[in-house]
Amino acid sequence: xxxxxxxxxxxxxxxxxxxxxxxxxxxxxxxxxxxxxxxxxxxxxxxxxxxxxxxxxxxxxxxxxxxxxxxxxxxxxxxxxxxxxxxxxxxxxxxxxxxxxxxxxxxxxxxxxxxxxxxxxxxxxxxxxxxxxxxxxxxxxxxxxxxxxxxxxxxxxxxxxxxxxxxxxxxxxxxxxxxxxxxxxxxxxxxxxxxxxxxxxxxxxxxxxxxxxxxxxxxxxxxxxxxxxxxxxxxxxxxxxxxxxxxxxxxxxxxxxxxxxxxxxxxxxxxxxxxxxxxxxxxxxxxxxxxxxxxxxxxxxxxxxxxxxxxxxxxxxxxxxxxxxxxxxxxxxxxxxxxxxxxxxxxxxxxxxxxxxxxxxxxxxxxxxxxxxxxxxxxxxxxxxxxxxxxxxxxxxxxxxxxxxxxxxxxxxxxxxxxxxxxxxxxxxxxxxxxxxxxxxxxxxxxxxxxxxxxxxxxxxxxxxxxxxxxxxxxxxxxxxxxxxxxxxxxxxxxxxxxxxxxxxxxxxxxxxxxxxxxxxxxxxxxxxxxxxxxxxxxxxxxxxxxxxxxxxxxxxxxxxxxxxxxxxxxxxxxxxxxxxxxxxxxxxxxxxxxxxxxxxxxxxxxxxxxxxxxxxxxxxxxxxxxxxxxxxxxxxxxxxxxxxxxxxxxxxxxxxxxxxxxxxxxxxxxxxxxxxxxxxxxxxxxxxxxxxxxxxxxxxxxxxxxxxxxxxxxxxxxxxxxxxxxxxxxxxxxxxxxxxxxxxxxxxxxxxxxxxxxxxxxxxxxxxxxxxxxxxxxxxx
Numbered sequence: 001x002x003x004x005x006x007x008x009x010x011x012x013x014x015x016x017x018x019x020x021x022x023x024x025x026x027x028x029x030x031x032x033x034x035x036x037x038x039x040x041x042x043x044x045x046x047x048x049x050x051x052x053x054x055x056x057x058x059x060x061x062x063x064x065x066x067x068x069x070x071x072x073x074x075x076x077x078x079x080x081x082x083x084x085x086x087x088x089x090x091x092x093x094x095x096x097x098x099x100x101x102x103x104x105x106x107x108x109x110x111x112x113x114x115x116x117x118x119x120x121x122x123x124x125x126x127x128x129x130x131x132x133x134x135x136x137x138x139x140x141x142x143x144x145x146x147x148x149x150x151x152x153x154x155x156x157x158x159x160x161x162x163x164x165x166x167x168x169x170x171x172x173x174x175x176x177x178x179x180x181x182x183x184x185x186x187x188x189x190x191x192x193x194x195x196x197x198x199x200x201x202x203x204x205x206x207x208x209x210x211x212x213x214x215x216x217x218x219x220x221x222x223x224x225x226x227x228x229x230x231x232x233x234x235x236x237x238x239x240x241x242x243x244x245x246x247x248x249x250x251x252x253x254x255x256x257x258x259x260x261x262x263x264x265x266x267x268x269x270x271x272x273x274x275x276x277x278x279x280x281x282x283x284x285x286x287x288x289x290x291x292x293x294x295x296x297x298x299x300x301x302x303x304x305x306x307x308x309x310x311x312x313x314x315x316x317x318x319x320x321x322x323x324x325x326x327x328x329x330x331x332x333x334x335x336x337x338x339x340x341x342x343x344x345x346x347x348x349x350x351x352x353x354x355x356x357x358x359x360x361x362x363x364x365x366x367x368x369x370x371x372x373x374x375x376x377x378x379x380x381x382x383x384x385x386x387x388x389x390x391x392x393x394x395x396x397x398x399x400x401x402x403x404x405x406x407x408x409x410x411x412x413x414x415x416x417x418x419x420x421x422x423x424x425x426x427x428x429x430x431x432x433x434x435x436x437x438x439x440x441x442x443x444x445x446x447x448x449x450x451x452x453x454x455x456x457x458x459x460x461x462x463x464x465x466x467x468x469x470x471x472x473x474x475x476x477x478x479x480x481x482x483x484x485x486x487x488x489x490x491x492x493x494x495x496x497x498x499x500x501x502x503x504x505x506x507x508x509x510x511x512x513x514x515x516x517x518x519x520x521x522x523x524x525x526x527x528x529x530x531x532x533x534x535x536x537x538x539x540x541x542x543x544x545x546x547x548x549x550x551x552x553x554x555x556x557x558x559x560x561x562x563x564x565x566x567x568x569x570x571x572x573x574x575x576x577x578x579x580x581x582x583x584x585x586x587x588x589x590x591x592x593x594x595x596x597x598x599x600x601x602x603x604x605x606x607x608x609x610x611x612x613x614x615x616x617x618x619x620x621x622x623x624x625x626x627x628x629x630x631x632x633x634x635x636x637x638x639x640x641x642x643x644x645x646x647x648x649x650x651x652x653x654x655x656x657x658x659x660x661x662x663x664x665x666x667x668x669x670x671x672x673x674x675x676x677x678x679x680x681x682x683x684x685x686x687x688x689x690x691x692x693x694x695x696x697x698x699x700x701x702x703x704x705x706x707x708x709x710x711x712x713x714x715x716x717x718x719x720x721x722x723x724x725x726x727x728x729x730x731x732x733x734x735x736x737x738x739x740x741x742x743x744x745x746x747x748x749x750x751x752x753x754x755x756x757x758x759x760x761x762x763x764x765x766x767x768x769x770x771x772x773x774x775x776x777x778x779x780x781x782x
Contacts, residue, residue: 040083044075044100049147052089060084068092071147075100077118079108081129087112091136095119095150103164104140106130112138115177119144123164123183126191130170137177137198140166142184143208155211157222158182168233174198178218179237182208184225190232197264200237202229204244214266221245224277235259238267246277249302251286251310258284261296269296269314278302283309290315295342305330312337317344324348326369328357331381338365338389347397348372355410358382366390366419370397374405374429381410385417396426396480400461408434414453415439421454424478427465431456447602447629447778449543449572451508460509463487466516469509470497476508479545485519493522496565499534504568506537511545511574519547519562523554523582529565529595530556538599540569550578550608559588559595559621562608566596567625573782574604582614589621589649590614592634596621597653602628603778611637611666615649615674618662623648623655629764629776630658635689638666645673645705646689651680652710657764657776663689668699668730670706671723672716676734680710684757684764688719688748688773700730703742712736715755719773721745748773 041061045054050070056062060083063072069092077098079085085108087094093115098104103122107130110116115136118124124140132138142165143158150156166183168191173179178198181187187202194200201219204227209220217239224246231242232252240261242249251258251273263269269288273280280302288296295315300307305321308329317337324346326334334344338361346353347370356378359367366389369375375393377383383391391412395404404426414421415437425431436454444450457478460466463485469477488494498505516532523530530552536542542563550562559565562576566588574593582590589595592606597620606619615621618632627648636644643649646660651673660672668674671687682704692701700706703718708729720726720742728736743753751759751767754774759765765774 039076039078039102040080042074042077042079042085042096045072047071048073049151060086063087063089063094065089065092065094069094069151069153071095071097071150073097073099076102076104077120078102078105079110079130081107083108085110087114087116089114093117093136093150095145095147097144098122106132106170109133112136115139117141117145117150119161121162121164123162124166126168126170126172128169128191132170132172134174135176136174137180138172138174139180139182139210141180141182142166143182143206155209157207157209159207168193180210180219182219183227185227186230187227188230188232189235192233193235193237195237196262197238199239199241199267200235201241201243202231203241204229204247215268216270217241217272219243231258233258237261238264239270241272241274243272243274244278245275247275248278249273249275249280251280251282252284259286261288263288263290263296265291271296271298271314273298273300273302275302279304279306281306285311285313287312288314298342307333309333310337311340312342313340314342317342318347319344320347320349322349323351324353326353326355326357326359331355331357331359334367335359335361338367339363341365344368345370349398352376354378355381355383358384360384361389362386364388364419366392368392368394370394371404372396372398373402374407376407377410377412377434379409382413383410384413385419388418390419391421393423395424395429396459396461400480401428401465402426403428405429405431406456407432408436411435411437412454413437418442420450422478423454423456424459424480425456427458427460427468447572449541449570449602451541455508457508457510467495469505470495472507473498473503473505474507477510479509479511479514479516482515482517485516488520489518490520490522493520494532496521496530496534497532498536498540499528501529501535501566504535504537504540505533506539506569508541508543509545510543513544513546515546515548518549518551520550521552523552523556523558523560528556529558529560530554531561531564531595533564534566536564536567536569536571536599538568542569542571542574544573545575547574547576548578550576553579553581556582557588560590560614561592561594561621562606563593565594566598567594567601568598570600570602571604572600572602576606576608578608580608580610581612582616588615589617591617591620591648592632594620597623597625597627600626600628601630602626603776603782604630606632606634608634609636610634611644613638616644617648617673618646618660620648622650623653626654626656627658628654628656629778631776632660632662634662636662636664636669638669643674643706644669646670646687646691647672649674650677651675651682652677653679654681654683655685656681656683657685659686659688659773661688661773664691666692668692668701668706670702670704670729671718671725672704674705675707676705676710676712676729678709678734682710682712682716684713684715686717686719686748686773688722691723691725701725702730703728704736705729706731708732708736709734714738714741715757717741717743717748717754719743719745719748745772
């Protein structure tokens, strides 16, 4: 009689709920088919690569391997109830290939100090009383692997072999490695799998790659076979993955958690359920947590998704299909997981995303609906949060300029939420907000730059889109992806958005953490302002944006900055790198972020080099507004008419909780500002960059300021060793801290030397181990 473990039904044709009862039936039938014929111990074994000995009989069999890797061909490999097979292979690995016609049935115990690979084309069954315990990796596969590749080590390709199933009804554990179960037809876990230090991965395909990776997936299905992967038991590992390229994946209710990924120091807790050309059916609890207790990640990707019964406990859950409809059962599953504190990203990879059911939850989990084309909320559907959860509706998520739109035909109810609602649609698309209820008591988080609780944004996905922002200077825009702006190099310079004070940018521009690289502008007209923006108006906002390797320069009587020539509005969380230079005379100022600031710049930074023939500051040339929790690290320099400061050249406004570490060169300057005017205030800040040293004798050079006629508070410090300055201000007719606020490098490294700075817990500042000066807390979190 045949002793190959075959599935008596086609799992891919069976729906989820009947399958929950069918999986144990399939396993029990396979078990009953072969268990009675299973020999009590493996037989006919001999080393065909590597070396060692095989001994024992009766109740036990012992394999003593004398090389780090070895290959044994067996006529049969089964373990009867009460029998034991032990591999003494150190920390090495043993490949066991079955050449006979019987499936491997493990009803007793298999143990190993190292790794064990069991390859049997007829299939592998770990019975209800079977126990597998290895120190290293355990692999059970119906696909074959070459001896030479195995002995060499490194990635392994499993292919060929037979159509046997791989089934676990017992206990499989690896104390220090991974557990991989691989079959062309079906892989079933209805028992328990434990791999606390590694990954537990179940895969079905005709070609499967196994590789070593310390922090991610290690099993990849490279060619499909129409087979299925099913978990109806419990999986506990640092990371877990179920894959079937063109078959189905079933994650069914097991014990307290059907699948639980707990993470390690090198592996984030992560669960993958993937069937790119098939379906994923998820039912029951799926949990992922990192080693530090924070939430891990769950990913479910397939041609079709059935997740109505899923209950996800994780930091985030991503689910995706080519086109996705959130019906009411799916909406209930999303709401259930969101209420667990799991943030959910649902996305369509090539089509639209439609919400035809309600998703209502309490808590701080956030929901993102991403569509390759358009997002729609149907009539009668409600998206609602009570808590601080955010909602993002994102059209055109993978492409650019495809006309993706956002249409709300239902209700978005954030009237009881402290979170925010963002709708992002293509430049050539549209936004129909419909009914959106907001919280009358909502206030924006400090330094967030948010203006309204619910906002619609046009997506900027290309350099052409960025140029088109100038067509509507009052619009709201979001950077949808990183942009390569290298095409703006000479002679094709970028024309600033809102170039003059009479036509400034008055809308919102949210970078969403994305980057614009190599944006170049040049100043060639008098009385104009140059940067990505010329002038940001009083109602204008720019936030959460990175400008890297930027360049702006030329001759202007206005201001120069990588972000903006003159800011009259609100700038927050903007970072710039590159260079700024003003080659003529009479310019207002040049800065790494802004030439002139009359508004607010908060939690922003620059590493740009700035200067030449104008007022040059590492962050801002001339500050008449507020600079808060910001810093600059670039070198500032001035020519014969240059006035330079590490953060700001001329300050008539407020600088608070900010710092500069870049060197200051030229003819006079200060570690933080060149001149602090009569209305200028500097509070809770410091400087460490070298000041001057190359100009004529008598140039004003101070640890904080060259000139001070305003107020420099007593909680302001400078490093006297690195600035090479012993006084706060070289020329002082205002108020300034005593010379004792000039600290040594050792003193700068001691939190107790900063008056009322509240370092580290709960305050603005942090002092990391080994640091030579404080940094801002937001730097570590953003």
